[in-house]
Amino acid sequence: MTMNETLAPAPSQGPWRREFFALMAIGLPMGLTQLVQFSIxxxxxxxxxxxxxxxxxxxxxxxxMFYVLYVAGMGPAMAVSPMVSQALGADAEETRDVRRSVRMGLWLVGIGAPILSLIYLFAEEFALMTGQPAHVAALAEPYVLALVPGLPFALGVIVLRNFLAAIERARAPLYVIILTTLLNALLNYLLIYGNWGFPRLELVGAGIASSLSHAIGFFALVAYISWEKRAKRFELFHNFQRSDWPRFAEVARLGWPISITIGFEAMLFNAAVFLMGRIGVNEMAAYQVALNVAALAFMMPLGLSMAGGVRVGLMEGAKDRAGVRRAAAMAVLCSIGAIMLVAVPVMLWPMGVAGFYLEPGDANNAAVLALVASFLPIAAAFALFDAIQVAAGQALRGLKDVRIPMILTGISYWLIGFPIAAWLGLGTPLASIGVWWGLLASLVAAALSLGGRLWLVTRD
Structure with missing residues (x-):
């Protein structure tokens, strides 16, 4: 029996309807998990x-600064997903191959994250090199160092979450992330401000709270996997110390292009902050608000797309090429539908949405509100292409096709999108609106190129 058959809701349903329900079974919890994580x-x-x-x-x-290494580690952590889903697609009872991939994924982030984190001993120097004020740089370094112990645990959560999604146990990570978010808020209250007799550690306290929350979340998932009936069959932590260097290298080989791909997109939107800063303070503030709206809209499609990657991997492992195309198409369509639920209201009532972030009655906010309202319709328009590119990209990862998508993403964001954003933003009267048009161009290019790549590799 293949994993595809075990996930079919009912034999009387057609293949497209079965695919929809199979995607929703893991996609909705993953999407909600992304939303909750975004709130942290x-x-x-x-x-x-x-x-x-x-x-x-x-x-x-x-x-x-912390996000740089987090992105670098996300690639190997996310590489586990297609390896596990393809193994289970080939044989739903396979445990050894899955165990090797998950275990070496945890080894990789557990060994790599602490070693790479040594660079944060020079965080203040790096901040000063980029022109940051000395007093801000001095405050930032101890905060980053307090965040560092939580990095391998945060990445380990991604590894375990992807494993659980592949075996259709996606709800547990949602419950864990809700609990750790609440725990993080409580620890912040205690350690930032020194309440209930705890020391007042301010920024360092916030870093410690985050690290503790990540560690507790990781061990909560370890406990769940060791207890839950289906998950414990894989014996992920039995003889955990046993090395498997060929699989370790395979995870790393699949993971590094994913890291660079994620980095291309993250750096683009961070670079746009600097472009807005050169245009004006109000423009930068308005950009942050509009970007937050866009990111919020993106969370559910991201979760559905990740689930789509799992479904594609299962079909690929089962050698079901029609199933691969069906899973990829369903992921794209559902991601578009999910993002439009937010994008359409944003496009129709931009000023109302902006009012959730800034008090409309305050005269000091008038200029920023007007800018936010002008940005949001463009952000809503690029949401469509954002949904397509993320769903196509995740589907390609499900096929272990990561290097060509990395190149296509780099071209879309840095050879097309950023030059257009910089030219329109700094060299034309469009100014801040021009930056958003450049971002839109990058996502259109990514959607077309990744969508085209997906069509090419899945056609008969």
């Missing part, structure tokens, strides 16, 4: 913001 940084920023503008600026700087 928001909680941190709000609570750190109570300390004042300098700690908030230092936290923003520290998170940017």
């Amino acid at each position: 940084n928001t909680v941190d920023v709000v609570m750190i913001g109570q300390l004042g503008p300098e700690p908030l600026a230092a936290a923003a700087l520290g998170l940017v």
